[in-house]
Amino acid sequence: MQQLTHHFKCLLYIAALNTFLSQPLLQAQCQSTTAKSPVPANPNASTAQPEFFDQPQFTVAGVTDTSNPAGHGSTTWRTSESLARETVSLGKKPSPENSSSSATEKSLREAGHQTENFDANHKLGKLLLDERKPREAVPYLEQASRLRPDDYENNYELALAYARAGDYERSRADARALLDRKNTTELHRLLAEDEENLGNFLDAVHEYQRAAELDSSESNLFDWASELLLHHAPEPASEVFAKGNHLFPGSSRMLIGLGVAWYSRGSYDRAAVCLCQASDMNPNDPTPYLFLGKILSSELTPSDETANRLKRFAVLQPDNALANYYYALSLWEGRKNADDAATATKVETLLQKAVQLDPKLAAAYLQLGILYGEGNEMARSITAYEKAVSADPTLETAHYRLAQMYRQTGEKLKAEREIEIYQRLSKQKTEQAERQRRELQEFVYTLRAQTPAPQAH
Numbered sequence: 510m511q512q513l514t515h516h517f518k519c520l521l522y523i524a525a526l527n528t529f530l531s532q533p534l535l536q537a538q539c540q541s542t543t544a545k546s547p548v549p550a551n552p553n554a555s556t557a558q559p560e561f562f563d564q565p566q567f568t569v570a571g572v573t574d575t576s577n578p579a580g581h582g583s584t585t586w587r588t589s590e591s592l593a594r595e596t597v598s599l600g601k602k603p604s605p606e607n608s609s610s611s612a613t614e615k616s617l618r619e620a621g622h623q624t625e626n627f628d629a630n631h632k633l634g635k636l637l638l639d640e641r642k643p644r645e646a647v648p649y650l651e652q653a654s655r656l657r658p659d660d661y662e663n664n665y666e667l668a669l670a671y672a673r674a675g676d677y678e679r680s681r682a683d684a685r686a687l688l689d690r691k692n693t694t695e696l697h698r699l700l701a702e703d704e705e706n707l708g709n710f711l712d713a714v715h716e717y718q719r720a721a722e723l724d725s726s727e728s729n730l731f732d733w734a735s736e737l738l739l740h741h742a743p744e745p746a747s748e749v750f751a752k753g754n755h756l757f758p759g760s761s762r763m764l765i766g767l768g769v770a771w772y773s774r775g776s777y778d779r780a781a782v783c784l785c786q787a788s789d790m791n792p793n794d795p796t797p798y799l800f801l802g803k804i805l806s807s808e809l810t811p812s813d814e815t816a817n818r819l820k821r822f823a824v825l826q827p828d829n830a831l832a833n834y835y836y837a838l839s840l841w842e843g844r845k846n847a848d849d850a851a852t853a854t855k856v857e858t859l860l861q862k863a864v865q866l867d868p869k870l871a872a873a874y875l876q877l878g879i880l881y882g883e884g885n886e887m888a889r890s891i892t893a894y895e896k897a898v899s900a901d902p903t904l905e906t907a908h909y910r911l912a913q914m915y916r917q918t919g920e921k922l923k924a925e926r927e928i929e930i931y932q933r934l935s936k937q938k939t940e941q942a943e944r945q946r947r948e949l950q951e952f953v954y955t956l957r958a959q960t961p962a963p964q965a966h
Contacts, residue, residue: 539767539783565718567745569737571953572711587942588807592769592800597735599762599796600728627656631663638666643673661691668699677703694724698732710740710950721749727757734766742952743773761787765800777809785814788821795829798822802835806872811839823859830867833859838876847883856880864896871901878910890914905934 624630634650637643650667657663664687671680681703688696701716717733734749750767757763768783781804788797801818805811811819816839822829823836837859844852857880863873878893894911897904912927 539764539771539779539786565745566748567954569711569714569718569742569745569952569954572740572950573953585807588803589769589773590945592772592803593735593738593741595800596762596766596769597739599765600732600735624652625656627653627660627663630656631660631666634663634670635666638670638673641673643670646670647674661687665693665695665699668696672699672703672706677706681707692723694720694726694729697723698729701732701736705736710736711952714740714952725756727753727760727763730756731760731763731766734770737952738766738770738773740950740952741773742954743770745952745954746770747774759790761790761794761797764790765797768800772804777804777807778812780804781812781815785818788818792821793825795822795826795832798835799831802831802838805835805838805842809842811843815839816843828866830863830870830873833863833866834870834873834876837863837873841876841880853880853884869900871897871904871907874900875904875907875910878907878914882910882914887914887918891918903934905931905938908934 630649630653634646634648634653637646637649647667647670650663650670653660653663654667664683668680668683668687671677671683681700684696684700684703688700697716697720701713701720704710704713704716714733714736717729717736721729721733723729730749730753734746734753737743737746737749747767747770750763750770753760753763754767764783764787768780768787771777771783772780781801784797784801784804788794788801798819801815805815805819819832819836819839822832826832837856840852840859841856857877860873860877860880863870864877867873874893874897878890878897881887881890881893891911891914894907894914897907898911901907908927908931912924912931915921915924915927
């Protein structure tokens with residue numbers, strides 16, 4: 510049975526690879542940053558009526574537990590996981606603060622004591638929900654619902670209040686009941702969140718898909734694609750992000766998501782191009798640069814485009830520690846030879862500035878240690894590594910490199926201690942990664958075969 514399952518999954522993967530890579534829309538994405546489409550003033554605007562494909566070219570048919578994600582080493586897998594979760598967080602906009610005064614709330618609370626007053630109970634419940642007090646909102650919205658059982662707006666807000674209060678089963682039940690009467694995008698989105706929180710990931714992605722098919726808005730497409738990406742379905746996620754980028758060329762987060770999807774598929778160069786394009790949309794937004802930096806931290810050689818964008822980040826935000834660190838890292842990784850003294854000096858200046866701005870930035874101390882070590886400045890290298898492990902005691906690479914330096918300088922006992930710490934941390938991180946892999950539920954999907962375009966003769 511296990512052999513059959515493995516064989517089935519291999520066939521799915523081969524079918525996905527052969528059919529998906531033929532899609533012209535997706536292949537057109539993130540090819541070059543030299544030609545740019547005009548960016549609408551409104552990132553949610555599109556020149557055409559937002560419509561999805563006639564049908565999406567994939568079907569998510571199930572979920573599977575896996576302990577060995579294909580195509581990724583431990584470091585790259587962890588980076589993909591981190592980037593996917595950060596991409597999802599781009600869709601979680603904070604609720605707007607309610608500007609109502611306490612006097613308004615007091616007035617509504619007094620009116621709410623009139624148990625037969627629908628408007629008073631509804632308005633107070635909505636006010637409390639907007640003020641992020643869902644548990645307080647529930648009794649008033651429930652009373653309003655008893656007074657007007659068929660009021661859609663109140664019942665939706667009640668289901669939302671249940672979800673915000675953590676009662677996802679009650680929220681799901683109410684949302685499903687409402688959906689029988691009125692098929693709306695907001696209900697499908699609420700159901701998607703409920704199912705995700707209840708661990709029903711397949712149902713969640715289907716609800717996000719239904720929301721996007723009802724209304725192919727930027728937010729609906731982004732949330733659908735993000736859910737696919739979170740559960741290791743980067744090919745379908747690429748398709749949705751690509752369509753979102755086509756419909757909403759002014760959405761930088763759509764390009765960021767597409768870049769992360771390409772990274773998850775192992776196409777690192779194309780991922781970097783997507784993120785570079787996203788950074789060009791709003792050069793003052795740090796988000797695309799931070800994603801670029803994380804990809805660069807996976808020990809990849811930066812392209813000239815990546816290096817130029819990270820330089821711009823440091824120029825535009827000179828007081829941002831990570832901007833200085835990532836620019837330094839791009840210069841270091843992009844060196845033409847190990848004897849480039851001018852680059853080494855520039856890198857040192859940037860790293861020193863980074864740790865002055867953020868004394869807890871352990872990665873910058875680590876990079877300083879590497880720089881000094883290659884320059885045979887043993888004492889300075891040891892000091893930098895010691896500061897790295899002090900800033901972040903869990904940074905196992907710093908412990909390993911510090912052990913090597915201690916060994917070279919004859920401090921055997923210190924070297925042994927650092928190696929022991931390194932081995933313990935490495936074991937813990939490996940076990941944690943394996944545990945996460947075992948707990949991970951990945952989507953099982955197929956991609957539909959497309960009729961090849963007729964060839965010109």
